[in-house]
Amino acid sequence: MKLVLRNITKRFGSLVANDDISLEVLPGEVHCLLGENGAGKSTLMNVLYGLYQADEGEIVLDDVVQHFSGPGDAMAAGIGMVHQHFMLIPVFTVTENVMLGNESTGFAGTLDADAARERVREISARFGFHVDPDAIVEELPVGVQQRVEIIKALSRDAEILVFDEPTAVLTPQETDELMEIMRQLKEAGKAIVFITHKLREVRAVADRITVIRRGAVVGEAQPTATNADLAALMVGRPVELTVHKDAPQLGDESLVVKDLRVVDALGHVHLDSISFEIRAGEVLAVAGVQGNGQTELTEALVGLQDHVEGSIKLDGKELVGKSVRRILDSGVGFIPEDRQADGLVGGFSIAENLMLNRSFRSPFVKRGALRGDALEAFAREKLQEYDVRAPDIHTHAGKLSGGNQQKVVVARELSRDLRLLVAAQPTRGVDVGSIEFIHKQVIATRDRGIPVLVVSTELDEVVALADRVMVLYRGQVVGIVPGDTPRETLGLMMTGERPKDVVA
Amino acid sequence: MSGTETPPPAPHAQKPTPEGEEASGARPQGPSRSQSVLREIASGNALAGVLAVFLAVLVGSVMIALTDEEVRASAGYVFARPGDFLQATWDAIWGAYTALFRGAVYNDRVDDFATQIRPLTETLKFAGPLIAAGLGVGLAFRASLFNIGGRGQMLLAGAAAGWVSFTFDLPMIVHLPLAILAAMLAGALWAGLAGLLKARTGAHEVIVTIMLNYVGYYLVFYALSRQGLLQAPGSSNPKSAPAKESAILPDVLGERFNLHLGFVLALVAVAGVWWLLNRSTLGYRIRAVGENPTAARASGIDVGRTYVVVMLIAGALVGLAGANQVLGTVTSGVTTDLDAGIGFDAITVALLGRSRPLGILGAGLLFGAFKAGGFSMQASEGIPVDIVLVVQSLIVLFIAAPPLVRAIFRLPAKEAK
Numbered sequence: 001m002k003l004v005l006r007n008i009t010k011r012f013g014s015l016v017a018n019d020d021i022s023l024e025v026l027p028g029e030v031h032c033l034l035g036e037n038g039a040g041k042s043t044l045m046n047v048l049y050g051l052y053q054a055d056e057g058e059i060v061l062d063d064v065v066q067h068f069s070g071p072g073d074a075m076a077a078g079i080g081m082v083h084q085h086f087m088l089i090p091v092f093t094v095t096e097n098v099m100l101g102n103e104s105t106g107f108a109g110t111l112d113a114d115a116a117r118e119r120v121r122e123i124s125a126r127f128g129f130h131v132d133p134d135a136i137v138e139e140l141p142v143g144v145q146q147r148v149e150i151i152k153a154l155s156r157d158a159e160i161l162v163f164d165e166p167t168a169v170l171t172p173q174e175t176d177e178l179m180e181i182m183r184q185l186k187e188a189g190k191a192i193v194f195i196t197h198k199l200r201e202v203r204a205v206a207d208r209i210t211v212i213r214r215g216a217v218v219g220e221a222q223p224t225a226t227n228a229d230l231a232a233l234m235v236g237r238p239v240e241l242t243v244h245k246d247a248p249q250l251g252d253e254s255l256v257v258k259d260l261r262v263v264d265a266l267g268h269v270h271l272d273s274i275s276f277e278i279r280a281g282e283v284l285a286v287a288g289v290q291g292n293g294q295t296e297l298t299e300a301l302v303g304l305q306d307h308v309e310g311s312i313k314l315d316g317k318e319l320v321g322k323s324v325r326r327i328l329d330s331g332v333g334f335i336p337e338d339r340q341a342d343g344l345v346g347g348f349s350i351a352e353n354l355m356l357n358r359s360f361r362s363p364f365v366k367r368g369a370l371r372g373d374a375l376e377a378f379a380r381e382k383l384q385e386y387d388v389r390a391p392d393i394h395t396h397a398g399k400l401s402g403g404n405q406q407k408v409v410v411a412r413e414l415s416r417d418l419r420l421l422v423a424a425q426p427t428r429g430v431d432v433g434s435i436e437f438i439h440k441q442v443i444a445t446r447d448r449g450i451p452v453l454v455v456s457t458e459l460d461e462v463v464a465l466a467d468r469v470m471v472l473y474r475g476q477v478v479g480i481v482p483g484d485t486p487r488e489t490l491g492l493m494m495t496g497e498r499p500k501d502v503v504a
Numbered sequence: 505m506s507g508t509e510t511p512p513p514a515p516h517a518q519k520p521t522p523e524g525e526e527a528s529g530a531r532p533q534g535p536s537r538s539q540s541v542l543r544e545i546a547s548g549n550a551l552a553g554v555l556a557v558f559l560a561v562l563v564g565s566v567m568i569a570l571t572d573e574e575v576r577a578s579a580g581y582v583f584a585r586p587g588d589f590l591q592a593t594w595d596a597i598w599g600a601y602t603a604l605f606r607g608a609v610y611n612d613r614v615d616d617f618a619t620q621i622r623p624l625t626e627t628l629k630f631a632g633p634l635i636a637a638g639l640g641v642g643l644a645f646r647a648s649l650f651n652i653g654g655r656g657q658m659l660l661a662g663a664a665a666g667w668v669s670f671t672f673d674l675p676m677i678v679h680l681p682l683a684i685l686a687a688m689l690a691g692a693l694w695a696g697l698a699g700l701l702k703a704r705t706g707a708h709e710v711i712v713t714i715m716l717n718y719v720g721y722y723l724v725f726y727a728l729s730r731q732g733l734l735q736a737p738g739s740s741n742p743k744s745a746p747a748k749e750s751a752i753l754p755d756v757l758g759e760r761f762n763l764h765l766g767f768v769l770a771l772v773a774v775a776g777v778w779w780l781l782n783r784s785t786l787g788y789r790i791r792a793v794g795e796n797p798t799a800a801r802a803s804g805i806d807v808g809r810t811y812v813v814v815m816l817i818a819g820a821l822v823g824l825a826g827a828n829q830v831l832g833t834v835t836s837g838v839t840t841d842l843d844a845g846i847g848f849d850a851i852t853v854a855l856l857g858r859s860r861p862l863g864i865l866g867a868g869l870l871f872g873a874f875k876a877g878g879f880s881m882q883a884s885e886g887i888p889v890d891i892v893l894v895v896q897s898l899i900v901l902f903i904a905a906p907p908l909v910r911a912i913f914r915l916p917a918k919e920a921k
Contacts, residue, residue, distance in 0.1 A: 304802060325804030334802065342802040347795040356792065357803035359785050369783055 001062050001078055001159035002026055003048075003191055008057035010043055017043040019216040020057070025160065030182055030192045032206035034199075036234055036431045037402060040215040041195045045162050048193075049081050050074040061160075080153025084165045086145050090138035095120050097137055098152045116155075123151050127184050142289075143174030150181065161185060162193045167201055171289045172459055172491030179205045197234070199227045200460070235432045243439045246447070248467045251280025254451040255420055260310040262296045262475075270296040271475045274310070278420075278451040283442070285466030285483070286455040289494050293475035294455045295337060298424040301453070302334045303327045314420055328357050331419030335409055335426050337455065339402075343409040346398025350390055351379035353397045354412050378415075386411040387437060403434030410438055414445060421445050424455040439464060459487055553856050553863070555909050556902035557870070564895035565597045568887060572596035599885045604892070607880025608873035618760055623876055625763040629833065631872025632767035633825035633846050638853030638864040639770075639777045640695070640821035644709075645859040646781060647814040648794040653698060653713025654847030656720030657691040657819050659840065661826030663724045663734060664690035666838035669747035669831060679750040684769070684827045691823020692816045694720060699815025703808030709815070717847070725840050736837060744838040753832035766828035770868070773821060778861040780817075790814055822850065852900045871896065 003025040010018040017040045025031040035041045046052045048059060050068030059066045061077055068074045071081075088097050099116040120133040129147045137145060146166060153161055163182070167175045182192055182205050196202060202209055202223070209221040211233045219233050231239045260274040271293045278284045286294055299305045301312060303324040312319040319327050328334065336342035344353050355364045355375055364375045379393040386407045390400055397408055406426070413421065423442060427435040442465055446452050456462050462469055466483040473496040481489070489499055569575050575596050578589040606613065608627045611620050637654050644651035665687035672679060698712040727733040728742040736745040753764040781787040792800040793810045801807050829842050853871055857863030878892035902909050 302802070323804070323806070324801065325806070328804045336802055341796070341798045343799060345792050345796040345799050348792065352788070355788075356799065359788050359792070359803075359805065365785050368785055370785060370788060372783075 001191060003079075003160050003193075004060040005044070005048065006058050006060060008044060008047055008054045008059075010047055010052060011055050017215050018047065018054070019214075021212070021215075021217050022057075023210060023217075025191045025193055027159070027189045027191045028186055029207040030186055030194055030205050032202045032209045033193060033195045033212060034197065034202055034209055034221075034230065034234060035212035036197055037429050039212045039234075041212055042164060043215075044212075045081070045164055045193070045195060048074065048162065049079060075156055075158070078157060078159040079162065080150075080156065080158025080160065081162045082146065082149045082153060082164065082166055084168055086149055088137050088145060088148060091136065093134050093136055094131055094140075094148050094151070095133045097148055098155050102156055119155050120151055123154050127154075127181060127188075129181070141174075142169050143171070143177060146170070146174075146178065147181070150185075158190070160191045160193070162195070164195045165197075166194075167196065167198065169290065171494050172487065173495055175201065198460075199230050202230065203227070231432055237433070239432050240436050243436075243443055243464045245443045245465075248283070248446065249281045249449070251449055253277045254280045254315055255453070256311075256313045257301075258311045258313075260297075260300060260308070260312065262293075262300050262305050263307040263309075264296075265306070269475060271300070274475075274477055276470055276477065276480060278453060280451055281446055281449045283446050283452045283454055283465050283467045283483075284480075285462040285469050286453065286472055287459065287462045287469050287490055287494060288457065288472035290457050292472045294424065294457075294472060296475075297472070298334070298337070298422050298453070298455055301327075301420075301422050302332055325357075325360070329360075331417055333413035333416060333418045333421040333423075335406075335413055335421075335423040337424035337428065339405050339409050340398075344397045344405055346396065348397055349394045350383065350388065350397055350400075350408055351375050351393040353408055354379050354382060354415075356412065358416070382411040382415060386441075401431070402429045403431040406430050406438060407434060410441055414441060418445070418450050421450055421452045422455075423452065425457065426454065427456075427458075427461060459490060462490065463487060552909050553858060553867075553903060555913055556856070556899050559902050559909065559912065560895050560898035561601075563898050564891060565601075567891050567894055568600045569593045569596050571888060571891065596885075600881055600887050600891075603881045603883075603885045603887070604873075604877035606877070606884070608877030622761060623880070625757060625761040626876040627869065627872045628767045629763045629872070630875040631868045632764075632770040633828040633833070634849055634853050634871050634875075635770040635865055635868030636766075636773050636828060637822045637825035637846050637850035638857060638868050639773055639861060640691075640818040640823075640825070641850045642854035642857060642859040642861070642864050643777060643781070643790070643821065644695075644814055644818040645854055646794045647790045647810060648797070649699070649702070649811060649814060649818075650710045651695060651698075651713055651815070651818050651822075652710055652848075652851065653695055653716050653720075653819075654822050654825075654850045655843050656713070656717035656847070657694045657822040658826040658829070658843040658847045659720045659724045660694045661687035661691035661823030662830040662838055662842040663727060663744075664823075665751075665827045665830045666744050666747065667734060669751035669835075670745040670837075672751075673748065674750060676750040679748070680753065680831070683747075683751045683831055684824070687827035687830070688820040688823040691821070691826060692819040695819025695822065696812060696816040699812040702815075703811045709811075721840060724838075728838065728840065734838060742839065746837045747831060747835045751831055752835050753828070762833075764832040766832040769824060770828070771865075773824060774861045774865050777821070781861065786813070822847070825850070849896075852896065852903075855903045856899060 005021060005023040008018050008021045009016065021044055023031070033041050043052065047054045050070045050073050059068065066077055068077070089100065092100070095113060095117045098120050099111065099113070103111055117133045120131065123129070124131045129151065131144060131147055131151065137148060140148070166178060170178060179201070182194065186192055194205065206223045209223065210217055211219050211221060211230070213234060213236055221230060221233060227241055228239070231241055255278040257277065258275050260271055261269065262271040263269050274297065276284065286297065288294055296305060300308045301319070303319065303322055308320050310320065314330065314332065317330065340346065345356065358364055364371050376393060383390065383393055388404050388407045388411065390404060397405060400408070410426070426438050426442065430438065442452060442454065454465050468480055468483055469485060469490060470480045471478040471490065471493040473494065478493045478496060478498055492499055572592065574592040575589070578592040582589040607623050609624050611623050614620055637658065641651045641654060665683045668683040668686045674682065694716060698709045698716060701707040701712050702709045725742055728735055728744060731737065734744045736743055753766050755761060755764050756768060757763050781791065789800065789805050789810055792805060793807050797807050825846055826842065829844065830838055834842065849871060853864055853867040856867035857865070874892055874896055878889045881887045881892060882889045
């Protein structure tokens with residue numbers, strides 16, 4: 001089935017989310033929709049899926065103009081969507097999930113599970129999915145859950161499959177498997193729309209690439225284009241994708257973590273027997289798939305976890321058991337992974353956010369009163385220095401774009417006297433241009449002789465920044481390896497395997 | 505678009521990023537939905553407040569017309585003589601609101617100036633405790649705490665002030681401040697209890713403060729009914745002895761007016777709370793905790809401790825309102841009626857004032873005017889005083905439902921975050 005989007009325009013108030021976008025997807029091809037967060041990719045797909053009505057333009061399937069008033073219509077017309085967040089019911093079996101919303105019933109409303117099970121088995125076999133129809137979904141690995149989503153779409157005879165940022169939750173290995181699945185689907189004659197902002201994946205699987213920026217198509221590209229070309233198209237200016245860094249000037253062991261164990265209030269163990277050290281002037285990157293204890297590790301380092309055993313010593317001083325305030329005051333800079341929740345107060349101005357962890361003493365405080373002029377001067381300087389794009393220092397942080405918000409957090413943390421920097425997902429949801437800037441700042445911090453711990457689920461980032469890499473899996477250290485370890489090895493370690501030839 | 509990038513369109517903004525959800529349950533302080541709703545209510549814009557008052561007055565007009573005898577009589581022959589009906593309606597509404605004005609601001613029907621402006625001083629007298637208690641509720645709002653316990657805090661504060669006022673024989677310069685301090689302390693402790701329970705156990709402050717209202721009420725009632733505790737000697741009524749002269753708030757404009765020092769103290773409190781919120785580090789932390797407790801915590805601010813401190817100060821402010829009542833407005837002795845509904849009206853005042861000190865000052869004055877003018881509406885126009893209460897309640901309703909007001913006036917929805 002051939003899909004044509006013709007001159008789609010979608011507005012939200014005065015904001016044009018999609019501006020006259022046209023797109024053509026042929027059967028047997030993977031069409032990649034590339035763009036930054038907020039470029040309008042998901043809006044376009046929600047229009048296609050019937051969740052939004054386009055203000056202008058039309059959707060054409062095999063030369064027939066469609067009018068979808070909801071996802072039901074889109075599904076009936078042969079469009080299947082694999083969402084970034086799976087729309088599965090965790091306690092149901094694979095078969096039950098596939099049936100859901102499309103139940104075939106027998107006498108007196110009894111469910112015909114056997115037929116559905118057979119269908120799952122058949123689709124699974126055809127594409128080599130290896131999915132057990134009777135497995136409970138929540139017990140399956142994330143990659144397999146995604147396949148259940150794909151089966152669900154295929155079981156409704158979808159001819160056009162939309163993958164919305166499908167690799168965000170996958171390990172590198174699972175990503176490779178997904179690419180393979182996409183190729184198979186393509187060969188089976190399906191038309192595939194693949195939405196992403198990851199250049200590597202685009203080049204691996206796309207037949208055609210359409211780049212979207214600020215709601216409009218800015219160009220088409222061939223899969224043979226270089227990363228730099230694609231990034232430049234996406235951002236609108238040339239971007240440095242690799243961070244230039246010299247060999248680290250290693251100092252003493254500054255941060256020494258020994259037998260760290262973190263338990264939550266319910267008694268679940270999130271981290272167990274974690275030991276590592278970071279030397280002054282070194283970046284240790286923590287790699288791993290989301291949810292393998294990285295959050296708990298960074299929170300334990302700054303005192304945000306309540307049940308911590310073991311020892312965290314910074315320059316010989318024990319941090320475990322100290323309050324967040326004491327730890328921050330002793331020179332720990334913390335870039336939290338979720339800036340909206342933990343990093344910024346959205347209703348505060350940029351200036352107010354810049355003193356968030358310095359509200360107890362100078363330079364912005366004098367005898368219990370705020371020193372407004374000192375803060376404003378500081379804020380103006382940092383706005384300039386960190387290239388925060390905002391009308392002025394009184395703009396509410398909540399109104400900034402993700403990249404600018406992150407720059408405010410980075411500015412705040414890096415402008416203190418640091419003895420350690422803990423950066424969790426420092427560039428998540430940040431535009432490519434800001435990523436470049438933030439990476440440079442992290443390396444500059446390292447070069448000032450400060451130990452840096454970077455947590456990232458993006459292998460690109462890990463490889464770009466790390467002097468050494470520590471891989472976490474299910475709350476334990478798989479291994480600590482040099483920064484130039486091949487990506488394949490790191491990817492394998494992220495699944496919990498420990499290759500024999502790796503130096504520990 | 506220069507400089508700032510517009511945040512992505514709604515679907516992107518709402519779409520949780522893959523990293524948004526965490527497997528861990530280790531985030532006890534996440535901003536809850538009720539908190540964000542509360543924040544929305546407490547920070548609505550000024551226009552919405554004005555429109556809410558306008559709508560309430562409009563609906564109040566309908567109520568006045570409906571309850572008026574002549575309007576109803578003329579409605580019987582409205583098709584025969586519509587002029588009568590319209591005239592009667594106009595008379596009723598105009599009469600009601602001019603009576604309100606005469607009772608609350610300026611009475612043009614008397615000759616000497618002092619009597620003419622007497623209503624205004626009455627308004628200020630009523631506004632004093634409303635402002636003080638409104639500050640107490642509003643300050644808690646700023647930390648995202650819903651202090652419904654104004655009544656209990658006022659009762660305990662009033663009892664404490666009353667006890668000091670009739671027990672001791674001291675020179676005024678010592679006695680009066682002592683009584684006021686006792687009130688503020690009692691209010692602070694009663695509210696601080698709710699803060700402490702929230703900080704230590706996570707008990708929701710709404711439930712705790714509501715229940716402490718009952719506990720406070722019956723405690724005070726018990727004390728007022730027992731000889732040797734608070735009951736006036738030789739009496740069998742649940743009432744204390746009157747305050748001694750040395751503990752009574754002096755009149756500020758001479759004996760011809762009832763306006764006492766309590767209003768001035770409320771003004772001082774407005775200035776104090778303004779400084780606290782906008783210029784002090786404590787206020788900065790209070791606002792940070794109110795806007796985003798998780799970010800505050802991650803920045804080293806002790807959220808639980810801030811809750812306790814906020815509630816202590818809030819209770820002290822409500823306690824000041826209690827002192828205002830017992831030492832100024834009704835000095836004949838403490839009863840369980842001393843709060844006169846102020847504990848709850850304070851919530852409205854704080855909402856209408858958007859939890860800003862100056863806004864609360866204005867809202868307190870408006871409500872003081874309603875109180876002062878309500879009597880004259882009833883006396884001169886025969887309008888049930890309940891109608892004034894209806895208007896007040898409608899203001900709350902319209903303020904608490906910003907989308908409703910926005911829909912009625914077709915205001916644009918607030919910007920997506």
